[in-house]
Amino acid sequence: MSRVPLFRGAPERALEIAAAAVRKRVYEANTTVFQEGDKGEALYILEAGLVKLSKIDLGGHEKTLAILQPPAYFGEMALLGEASRSATAITLGEVSAYLLFNDDFRKLIADYPTISLNLNATLAERLRGMDDESQILSYKDAQGRVAYVLLRLYEGGVVEHEAERALVRLTHQELANLAGTSRETVTRALKALEAEGVIETRPKEVFITDPQGLDEILHGIR
Numbered sequence: 001m002s003r004v005p006l007f008r009g010a011p012e013r014a015l016e017i018a019a020a021a022v023r024k025r026v027y028e029a030n031t032t033v034f035q036e037g038d039k040g041e042a043l044y045i046l047e048a049g050l051v052k053l054s055k056i057d058l059g060g061h062e063k064t065l066a067i068l069q070p071p072a073y074f075g076e077m078a079l080l081g082e083a084s085r086s087a088t089a090i091t092l093g094e095v096s097a098y099l100l101f102n103d104d105f106r107k108l109i110a111d112y113p114t115i116s117l118n119l120n121a122t123l124a125e126r127l128r129g130m131d132d133e134s135q136i137l138s139y140k141d142a143q144g145r146v147a148y149v150l151l152r153l154y155e156g157g158v159v160e161h162e163a164e165r166a167l168v169r170l171t172h173q174e175l176a177n178l179a180g181t182s183r184e185t186v187t188r189a190l191k192a193l194e195a196e197g198v199i200e201t202r203p204k205e206v207f208i209t210d211p212q213g214l215d216e217i218l219h220g221i222r
Helices: 012-021 102-111 113-139 142-155 172-179 183-195 211-218
Strands: 023-027 032-034 042-056 062-068 088-101 160-162 165-168 199-202 205-208
Touching: 012 088, 012 102, 042 102, 062 172, 088 102, 102 113, 142 165, 142 172, 142 183, 142 205, 142 211, 172 183, 183 199
Parallel strands: none
Antiparallel strands: 023 088, 032 088, 042 062, 042 088, 160 165, 165 205, 199 205
């Protein structure tokens, strides 16, 4: 539990209470953990695997908000104000997670200020990230937007390292949902980035070979 950002720096007793309260669940690939609009009953702490958080926009298109990996947690927003789920969570591959239910979650943040502060810090970081992303996706061209998405996945650790390359196991459609564009546009942008020598592509795989070069493309240096 000490690895989970929510419990960073929390007293040992708080970690013991949390460990005793959680319930482990395993989900198969492509399982909907919860849907936008569902009632929130628990917070999820990732033990293994990847989870995609997404929303449906006003035009009926899916927008991927984040790809999460351990030890991230999600689903806390619906517990804070007893609101409905603000996004849909779907597993990308097999996932194991610990569920911390509403009453236990509320008691922990009430009894241990460190946990409450960690929660506030996470929410503030997510808001800053959303603001930065909104600006980048609004003003960059398709190549810059895809470069940003790949860098975000790379810096967030949502990659597998092979030799000197970082492997992103997402389809062109999944990358398009992250970049807020079409699959066809992503395919063209990936070809352009491959021509720049910063990535290599295979079906359902993108290898990041030059993260610095991606960053330079994002910021218009090359």
